[in-house]
Amino acid sequence: MVAEGVFAPGHLGELTQIAPFEMIDAVLATCSAVQERTRKLPARVVVYLLLAAGLFEECGYPTVWRKLTGALSSLPIPQVTATALWHARCRLGVRPMRELFDLLRGPASAIRTAGARWAGLLVVAIDGTHLDVADDEAVRAKLGKGSNQYTDASGYPQVLLVALVSCGTRAVIDAVFGPGKPGESILGCRLMRSLHPGMIVLLDRGFATKGFLNAVHTTQAHFLARLSASWKPPVLARYPDGSFLSRIAGIEVRIVACEITIATSQGRRTGVYRLATTLLDPRAHPASELVKLYHERWEVESAYFELKKSMLGRRVLRARSWPGIAQEIYALLSTYQLIRIAISDAAHATGTDPDRCSFTTALNAARDQVIQAANVIADTAIDLVGAIGTAVLDALLPARRLRLSPRAVKRPLSRYAYKSMKVDRRTYQATINIEILTGSTSP
Structure with missing residues (x-):
């Protein structure tokens, strides 16, 4: 019918x-x-x-x-x-x-949707990505083009898309897009209209700026952000879980410094992270649990993969004018959201974790x-x-397994580059060890 x-x-x-x-x-x-x-x-x-x-x-x-x-x-x-x-x-x-x-936009989750909330807070993340658009003169004048060591203009013009994504369902709560300049943290400030109390926002280092953190704090949503090396937060008080009270951008925060070691059959890699959060109670929100929670930020990357790879197939958008590009992006986001709602409805009706869908x-x-x-x-x-x-x-994915795939250029420009790069692209099972650092504020 x-x-x-x-x-x-x-x-x-x-x-x-x-x-x-x-x-x-x-x-x-x-x-x-x-x-x-x-x-x-x-x-x-x-x-x-x-x-x-x-x-x-x-x-x-x-x-x-x-x-x-x-x-x-x-x-x-x-x-x-x-x-x-x-x-x-x-x-x-x-x-x-x-x-x-x-x-259509929204978290597409109910109160009891598995994995959507942590400590009673809706877990969301903000990040940006780029979409290739047609190399038309009018579009190029608005968006510009990239450059490299060989030429001042290379590749396709790109639209910067910044989205607020629910980590539990990967549904898009809000999204904005435009030219790449002045940057994703500036463009992302337009997403504040969709933040509210009862959320915890996971942020990468690119969004841990004074202006952006203050904008998030104004909405009364909590944040958990990774700090870059430029931040030198003072130690105001230390807590038993290894975190310490500090103040950044005029906001009272708790800093968690940790050393994360990833071990696979091919070796070990260690990195030091500093996370800042407005969740100040170490008993209600222990440092170790915050470090584990921050890993959920990668769900926004998975959402972008589904948009750009599964749906777009890494293709250039069809439209050749800015109004047409905007129309196509909104249609693409709406279709993605419709599929996410269908998945979430089925998962919620059967008590299934959306991660397995x-x-x-x-x-x-x-x-x-x-x-x-x-x-x-x-x-x-x-x-x-x-x-x-x-x-x-009928085709549920297995429960999440901890695996690691090293970052590498999958499609080098030269077909002879595979041997010279000497990069192993296989994925290995991994174990992760997290150690909370005490008595140090260095990144």
Whole structure:
């Protein structure tokens, strides 16, 4: 069952139940983007086309259209051209996709969702990444290009994307994007609108700046940030767990210094970390537990991997203008969020940890549902698992194992570089030893 008439291609398979027709129509009405007359491509259909394009990033828009309509051969589906699809996307604009993302974004977790909270606090992380965009003159003028020792301009222009991600579900709570300058910590300040009491924000060294830490502290959310070597925090008081009270950026914090040793069959590596947090009670939040919690910051990197590798396939975005790029990024984030909500609903309904749910399995199941135009309209009894959730639960990942893969350039420019780099790219089982350092403030 799909919509009637020219609205029939407007669906996203089973994901339509999460973003139903009524939601899309309300977004269009709010943005005054409802078509004045019914065309072959109504605004609602164009929204679903953009969302479906996030599922089929390897395809052009005409091919995405054929996937939306492939199972609707018995219906009088209008024939549309690539030019008609381009004009329809231009008419729609950016605002409806931004409004839709604002409706969908969030932690996608309940109070009892496994791994979503720590000590009663919602665990979130902020980090940035770059998306390649078309090397068009207008885009290049806005974003600039990278440089290297051979040329002043190299590679594709890039958009800086900074996201606030729930570590337990990898759902996007908020995201902002723009040119790479003046930097991710400045752009990330726009995410403060989504921070609130009851959160603990995990931050890398790039975000541990005076301005950013003060902005987070103003929201009354707690933070756990890794400090760079430039910070020289004073020791105001020492605690039995090895941490000490200090003050940075005018904020009273507790500093935890630790030495982390990672051992594999190929050797050992040791590094010293300093973490600063606004959780000042060492009994309620021991230093050793804070160090373990900080490892959850890597969940935001996993979310970016799913966006850039699983969905985009490391491809350049389709759009060749800044409004088109913004429209495409909001559509991509919305589609990612829809899949994450479907995964979280299935995990919560069965008491499963979302960490064991495969995003790739959910993505492929969502693609199948679009091609078949299946489960578009929900029954009277809502099934939180559905076909996507069933596929995920039938192929659960094993419990997390501690493994280590050394950082390396996976695709060197020269095909002869593999031997000269002498880098072992295999992944090994690892053991980690954490030792809290006392009596020292050095990084």
